[in-house]
Amino acid sequence: MAYLAFYRTFRPTTFDSVVRQEHIVKILKNQIETGKIGHAYLFCGPRGTGKTTLAKIFAKAINCESPENSSPCGKCATCKALASGAALDISEIDAASNNGVDEMRDIREKVQYPPVNGKYKVYIIDEVHMLTQSAFNAVLKTLEEPPAHAVFILATTEPQKIPATILSRCMRFDFKLIPQPDLEGLIKGVYDKTGKEYEEEAVAAIARAGNGSARDSLSIADMCASYSQGKLTYDDVNEVLGKADFYAVADVVSAIIAQDGGRTLQAAEAILSTGKGVGVLLRDLLSFINNLSIVRMCRNGEEIVNLPKDKYNKLVELAGAADGHALLRTTEILAKAEGDLRYAVDGRITLEAALIRAAMPRADYDIEALLARMEKLERAVAEGIKVAVASQPAQPVPAVQPATVKREEPARSQPAVEAERREKPSTLDTISNEDLSSPFTKSEAQTDETQGTIFGQADITPPKHVGSLSERDKGTLFGRFIKLFRTTRRNAVLFTLCMDLESFFEGDTFVLSTTVEAVYKSLNRDDNKQCIAEALAELGVFSFDIRLKAKGEDKYEKAIGELRDNFNGVDVTIK
Numbered sequence: 001m002a003y004l005a006f007y008r009t010f011r012p013t014t015f016d017s018v019v020r021q022e023h024i025v026k027i028l029k030n031q032i033e034t035g036k037i038g039h040a041y042l043f044c045g046p047r048g049t050g051k052t053t054l055a056k057i058f059a060k061a062i063n064c065e066s067p068e069n070s071s072p073c074g075k076c077a078t079c080k081a082l083a084s085g086a087a088l089d090i091s092e093i094d095a096a097s098n099n100g101v102d103e104m105r106d107i108r109e110k111v112q113y114p115p116v117n118g119k120y121k122v123y124i125i126d127e128v129h130m131l132t133q134s135a136f137n138a139v140l141k142t143l144e145e146p147p148a149h150a151v152f153i154l155a156t157t158e159p160q161k162i163p164a165t166i167l168s169r170c171m172r173f174d175f176k177l178i179p180q181p182d183l184e185g186l187i188k189g190v191y192d193k194t195g196k197e198y199e200e201e202a203v204a205a206i207a208r209a210g211n212g213s214a215r216d217s218l219s220i221a222d223m224c225a226s227y228s229q230g231k232l233t234y235d236d237v238n239e240v241l242g243k244a245d246f247y248a249v250a251d252v253v254s255a256i257i258a259q260d261g262g263r264t265l266q267a268a269e270a271i272l273s274t275g276k277g278v279g280v281l282l283r284d285l286l287s288f289i290n291n292l293s294i295v296r297m298c299r300n301g302e303e304i305v306n307l308p309k310d311k312y313n314k315l316v317e318l319a320g321a322a323d324g325h326a327l328l329r330t331t332e333i334l335a336k337a338e339g340d341l342r343y344a345v346d347g348r349i350t351l352e353a354a355l356i357r358a359a360m361p362r363a364d365y366d367i368e369a370l371l372a373r374m375e376k377l378e379r380a381v382a383e384g385i386k387v388a389v390a391s392q393p394a395q396p397v398p399a400v401q402p403a404t405v406k407r408e409e410p411a412r413s414q415p416a417v418e419a420e421r422r423e424k425p426s427t428l429d430t431i432s433n434e435d436l437s438s439p440f441t442k443s444e445a446q447t448d449e450t451q452g453t454i455f456g457q458a459d460i461t462p463p464k465h466v467g468s469l470s471e472r473d474k475g476t477l478f479g480r481f482i483k484l485f486r487t488t489r490r491n492a493v494l495f496t497l498c499m500d501l502e503s504f505f506e507g508d509t510f511v512l513s514t515t516v517e518a519v520y521k522s523l524n525r526d527d528n529k530q531c532i533a534e535a536l537a538e539l540g541v542f543s544f545d546i547r548l549k550a551k552g553e554d555k556y557e558k559a560i561g562e563l564r565d566n567f568n569g570v571d572v573t574i575k
Contacts, residue, residue: 006225007218010190012053014071015061019182019214021050024173028058029070037062037120038171040143040152042128044159045175048213051155055124059090059153063118078118089115089122096127104131104138111142111150120151128154129161136163144169177212180204186214187221191232196225198232204306205237234308244271244284246311250318253288256330256359257322264359265352278347282338282354286331293327295319330358374522377493469508469540477510477539478503484535494531497522502549510536510544520548 012018015025024043031037041058043051060072060082072079081087093103107123115121125131131139143152143166154170156162178186184207191198206224210217220240228236238246248271255264271281295301295312296319302312337354344350469477481503485495497519501512512532514520522528523546536544 005219006190006222007048007215010193010218012050013057013074014069015054015057016069016071018050018054018057019186020178021054021175024054024175027173028054028061032058032061032067032070037151039146039150040170041154042159042162042167042170042172043153043155043175044157044172046177046213047157048210048215048217049175049178050214051175052124052126055153055155056090056092059120059122059124059151062120062122062151063089063115081117087117089118089120090124091122092124092126094127095125096130099130099132099135101132101134101138104135108139108142111146114147114149119149121149122151122153124153124155126155127157129156129158133163136166140165140169178214179212180207183207183210183212183214183217187217190218190221191225194225196232197230199234199308201234201306201308202232202237205234205241209237209241234311242276242280244274244276244281246288247314249281249284249288250314252285252355253292254318254321256355257318257326259359259361261356261359264355268351268355272348278351279338279341282334282341282351286334286338289327289331289334291315292319292322293324293331296322296324296327326361329361333358374493374496377496381493473540474505477541480539481535484538494523494528497528506545508541508543510541511547512544513547513549515549517548520546 015029018025041055043055045051057071060079061067061070063078063082064072065076065078066073072082074080074083078087082090091107093107111121111123113121142150146152152170154162154166159167159172184203187203187206188198191203202224206220207217209220220237224232224237224240227240248267251267252264252271255267268281272278291305291307292315294304295315298304301315305312305315307315333354337350340350341347478501482495482498485498498512500516500519501514503510503512505511512523514523523532529546532544532546536542
């Protein structure tokens with residue numbers, strides 16, 4: 001006998017052997033038990049979920065002489081005739097190749113004749129959505145009022161293409177995708193019957209590749225059984241499916257997490273050079289990142305991904321170095337690239353552009369990229385503080401602090417303070433433009449050590465006599481404010497947030513404004529706001545405000561500023 005594929009050899013023959021679809025099976029069994037058989041049924045749903053199989057079981061069951069648990073017995077003369085394919089009472093028609101009006105007229109004429117052996121004459125029309133409009137019209141009246149012995153079962157994957165006049169005349173049953181655990185049980189049962197040894201992870205990989213379809217899963221299982229002569233392994237399944245090597249994909253994702261664009265492209269090129277397609281690599285990357293998200297967020301991640309131990313440990317390692325914003329952003333970028341492939345002339349360029357964008361968030365102006373950069377920076381700063389504390393020995397505290405000596409000096413009059421400040425500017429007043437834009441230098445590090453630690457590590461007490469700032473001080477205040485954050489590693493995140501802020505004075509109140517709501521909320525957090533207050537106190541400002549500005553307010557504020565500059569000395573009141 002010729003070899004039969006798994007999905008044909010192990011096709012269910014009773015209602016109880018059907019995988020899931022319990023809601024449909026229960027209705028059909030109850031109709032058989034009560035004798036309330038409908039004249040038209042519509043089975044719709046994804047491919048490989050049992051539509052045609054249930055149609056055949058139902059057709060045999062309603063013609064069976066002695067059904068067992070509402071399923072065909074397989075022993076009576078009618079069941080044997082139906083099983084051999086010689087019965088004339090069940091007609092299975094493929095509407096994809098017989099979609100014309102002549103075929104439907106032929107059915108309309110033959111349906112009038114009574115069944116030969118069974119109780120009902122059953123017509124199973126598969127892929128019914130392929131019928132033409134004329135063919136639907138030809139069968140419409142017969143479908144509405146067929147003879148008492150006729151039953152129509154229509155099967156389709158696209159019910160939206162069927163005319164409403166047909167839909168309203170049928171009992172509609174929607175088939176659902178089969179869950180992965182049920183597919184795994186189906187595949188294991190087939191392998192156990194055929195004597196094929198397998199790994200649990202290999203069966204899980206086949207079930208995932210089946211995407212809820214029993215037929216697709218059994219077809220893949222059939223190929224894998226032929227590929228592996230011994231025990232079926234997870235790597236064997238990946239070879240059959242044509243997937244990229246797990247660790248090679250892990251190298252690409254690791255480079256994306258590390259924000260190393262060059263290493264990302266090199267790792268991707270290493271996979272493509274083995275002959276894998278761009279689409280295959282994109283799907284593998286999306287699947288890997290999806291597993292990475294599951295491992296990072298779910299407590300039972302090992303049960304969900306169901307991978308070999310060494311591969312799961314690799315996921316755990318990468319999940320510890322990744323953050324949620326970066327994974328979400330990378331998933332969105334790669335998913336968009338997968339959709340763009342169908343319109344791309346050169347798919348490799350589309351892939352490489354997506355990988356560079358994912359691996360270099362600092363070159364992207366998207367808000368998700370900014371959040372990912374902030375989260376990575378916060379983690380790096382926190383890790384840096386831990387290392388510094390662990391590696392540097394504790395320094396003895398001087399008996400007398402310079403700040404304490406200054407606080408013990410007798411208070412001077414306000415005119416004396418103002419005169420001294422004009423004659424001898426402070427260190428922060430003499431910051432040059434070059435200092436504001438240059439990276440860390442040795443002199444800046446020394447300045448941080450001599451001036452004391454800023455923001456929360458040293459007490460900042462406002463001077464007893466505070467005068468209003470001069471116009472020159474106000475003009476350079478924002479630069480000096482940014483300088484403090486840039487030279488203090490603990491506040492590197494605030495330095496990034498404050499770089500694009502706009503500033504101005506309303507009287508003695510220093511106003512910081514932004515149009516980005518995420519930045520506004522972050523700056524108004526208690527810890528960040530306290531750091532800003534302490535920084536401004538160092539510069540002699542004790543009243544400030546952080547505002548969220550609408551995007552259209554820039555021109556208005558600019559105009560107000562020009563009025564104040566052009567009419568110096570005149571009180572410009574904003575109403």
